[in-house]
Ligand code: HEC
């Protein structure tokens with residue numbers, strides 16, 4: 113066996129050392145400025161550009177009715193303005209569409225945190241889930257291959273011919289470009305009211321114990337006693353979708369339940385103590401992302417703040433730290449002013465949104481069995 117040369121060993125050690133230093137200085141920067149700004153993430157420009165076109169392309173859904181951007185709209189910081197989301201035609205959703213701003217910095221995804229791996233898996237879930245885009249990825253791949261623009265873009269991005277694997281890489285590359293920028297908070301241009309709100313946020317109101325870091329979330333789930341949105345059960349289309357989801361996730365007694373169990377899907381604890389826990393959301397771009405909470409129960413930020421001020425909702429498993437805050441009306445207004453100061457640029461220009469038309473009509477291929485891919 114050939115011994116590893118001294119030079120190789122040294123360079124490996126140096127390389128490892130360099131990684132250590134970068135990680136360390138990152139941690140120090142985070143410590144010095146615990147609340148941000150959100151750093152921009154380095155991306156491969158060609159892959160991200162391809163991901164952008166895919167994100168805005170309705171052909172990625174089974175019947176070409178929905179693109180990612182139908183629900184995650186750039187003008188609304190990649191939400192849809194609805195309490196409960198739309199869904200694939202023939203069904204309706206049972207959760208509020210979350211913002212995709214800074215989604216690449218998260219540790220887990222969805223309101224219940226059920227995916228903790230990576231955005232590649234989240235992308236697959238969105239495309240193939242029957243109540244979201246209901247797409248068979250093999251069909252998607254064939255559709256993409258019929259579009260000469262894609263054939264060129266995939267090739268230029270270094271992916272070779274269009275494949276479902278590279279779609280699941282290119283879209284996350286685009287998602288990495290969706291980072292918050294230029295909020296009054298980041299620019300040090302907050303109003304006096306917002307500054308007082310920030311002090312309350314870190315102090316008396318104790319918001320920062322969960323909403324922390326550059327993206328104002330610790331990515332953990334808590335039970336806040338947020339009221340259910342009754343529409344999930346009064347609207348048969350939403351109930352059906354939720355029931356199908358529940359059966360798939362193995363939620364016990366799903367047909368009799370009249371509540372969204374949240375993070376319980378991850379643990380299925382026998383005492384049900386995880387029922388009603390939801391992941392702490394980011395507080396960035398809130399100006400554009402209402403209504404709020406996993407089920408869109410609150411229309412305004414003032415409603416959210418009053419909810420906290422009264423000590424959250426009613427639930428036997430409500431987090432013990434959620435107590436009445438005794439904030440004055442003015443203090444509540446200051447907190448709202450602070451929350452609003454965390455909203456920055458709307459990423460709806462050509463840089464982040466695909467503006468050119470995307471064709472959806474094809475002429476049938478003659479003798480397609482003999483046609484080469
Ligand atoms: C029909 C509406 C709809 C469409 C279309 C849609 N999404 Fe979503 N998206 C949602 C909803 C609703 C959730 C939250 C689901 C949950 O919590 O169970 C979500 C969650 C996400 C998340 C997790 C965000 C977070 O912070 O937890 C990402 C990332 C995402 N979608 C990306 C995409 C991409 C990429 C596409 C296209 C391939 C897409 N979505 C298409 C509605 C949609």
Ligand code: HEC
Pocket residue numbers: 223313317318319320321322323332333334335336338390391392393394395398401403404405406407413416417420431433434447451
């Ligand atoms: C114990 C952890 C915890 C504390 C403390 C906390 N939050 Fe939250 N916050 C959450 C969770 C969890 C949710 C999501 C609940 C849901 O979706 O049902 C949330 C949701 C929100 C939302 C809605 C965001 C959206 O996009 O829907 C806002 C705004 C908010 N919190 C602000 C605050 C403020 C202001 C305070 C202090 C008064 C605070 N939070 C204290 C955990 C916490």
